[in-house]
Amino acid sequence: MVHYLNYIRGFMGLYIQNEIISDLKKTNSYLTINIPDKKAYDTGIYNNEVDGGAFFYGKLLGLWREFYNLAENYSVWLDNNTQYCQEKNILGFYFTLDDYTENKFLFLSRLVEVLYEYYFWTGHYSHLISDKEIDKLVQYYTYSNYNEKDLLWVKEKMQYALMRWVLTSKRFIEAKDFLSSLNEHKEFAIRSEAMRDAESKVQIETLTKESLSSISDRFNTIVHAIKTDAEEVKKLANDVGKSLEEVKALEERVSKLRTKYNFVGLSSGFSQIKDKKEEELRTSEVAYKNLFGCMFICPLAILLIHVFFPEKLPQGYNILQVFLPFITIEMVMLYFFRLSYLEAKSLRAQLLQIDLKLSLCSFIDNYVKYRKEHNTNVRKVLDSFDSVIFSPIQANENNIPSMFDGMEALANLADKIIKK
Structure with a gap:
């Protein structure tokens, strides 16, 4: 599936560029130093009794660690399976330090989008982008008076957008046309093969008759030769009989010599x-x-x-x-x-x-x-x-x-x- 997607979508190479990787390292260093590692946010659905800052930064840190691990250790795999996000929303997916400082909510939404696409194409599973976890983020965005439409779109419509993007791509249409033309060529090849089979049958019948005639003539020639040579064989048999007597005599002499030596x-x-x-x-x-x-x-x-x-x-x-x-x-x-x-x-x-x-x-x-x-x-x-x-x-x-x-x-x- 992954190789097929690479073929029909082309190859953009965002997360394998040295400059992008360098920016990701800077962002990772900043987040590691400035965001505390807290786990209390993941105890249930967010509500006004939970510390909003701890919840948001905990979710952001978890999503970032998962993304950065893929970018650092599986960059080619990550790049191949996030082509939709790279193509449609290129400005929001560099994940530079400026992107984070300008809009933390948009930064987190883009992390959810890119990881959702990655796990959609690879078929793997991550609880951080499950519907349950996205619902928690939607509730927090609503509580914080921030636009939650991006997250709802990821949850409800992104999978359909991905499939539509694949099916409407130029190379997919080319592949579809190729299959159609392949069927036409297949039918033409079948008809041509049927015609060749008919011609081959006629040739086989003709060659069979000629071969049988040739075999019959050859057989008659061999029979005549056998009859002609039969008398010579009889003469040779008589000569062989005489030779056998001489051989027996020689055998006796050899036996005596063998006994002697x-x-x-x-x-x-x-x-x-x-x-x-x-x-x-x-x-x-x-x-x-x-x-x-x-x-x-x-x-x-x-x-x-x-x-x-x-x-x-x-x-x-x-x-x-x-x-x-x-x-x-x-x-x-x-x-x-x-x-x-x-x-x-x-x-x-x-x-x-x-x-x-x-x-x-x-x-x-x-x-x-x-x-x-x-x-x-x-x-x-x-x-x-x-x-x-x-x-x-x-x-x-x-x-x-x-x-x-x-x-x-x-x-x-x-x-x-x-x-x-």
Whole structure:
């Protein structure tokens, strides 16, 4: 509503001018200082028992505060919604200090008018300009022998004057004429659209017939092409059948290659470990076989010397000088023979585990597919595969004696023999 009023009435801009605002500030300062803030005047309808000065100045101060609050904080809003007062009674609505000092009654009447118009357009409510409060002022004006016609006009006729002012404004008439011409243009547009619709229907029917004819011709052409290509399709089907056989053969080869190269990186790592362990096993086997040969040959050599060359060996207790070192060496060789044998045994166990891991890498892919096809939980299979593949290789180290285990026992035995 407010924007529409601004359009049809124009924009005068009284209460947004810096000079007017400056004058309003001066008036406000004067009224604030010189009018006491009393509330007793608002207790009821004015009569001759109420202090007239207190009533009048109290009403004036209340109306002025409400007006000045709008002018100070909502100046554009106030200016937009008081255009009638600005246009019809421009001289009385500056609210300068001179206006107040010249005629306080007219000053208050103008405040009532401008606030009445503001609240009329905005739709807000203020009890200060209600009919009841205006009646109080009318009674006081009558009692004071001052002309109350302005206030009665505000109460009884101002709302009609505002509506008449809007309806007779130039821009409202222009808007009315625009709506009339808009209706005429609307009817013309409807008739034009109806004519275009009729023409469009004729064009649509013509295009429909042409399209159906074109589609029919195209359909016949496609059917002929399909029949012509049917024989070629049969030939291609035969060729595809032959190709399928070749594809199946290739699929079998790929499956074999997949089995062979499945987890090729993992298999390569295990193969390298296997090669190292096999080399260690060969070294360990050579070691314990050589130790076994030495352990067997040395006693045999002593026996042969004793049989065929008895004079070469010491006699009596002197023979201990030969046998004690010999027995010591034999025990040491026996100890290292045991170490080499257990190491070879451990390496064989490790190689067995590595072979198991390599075998799993070879067949796990096909096995997982088989389980999927039979709706079996593949996750458990993969968890089991991970637990085997990535488990450490057991070396049975707890069963292999340390390099110096038993040396203390040999030393104690030798010490006892020497003491004897």
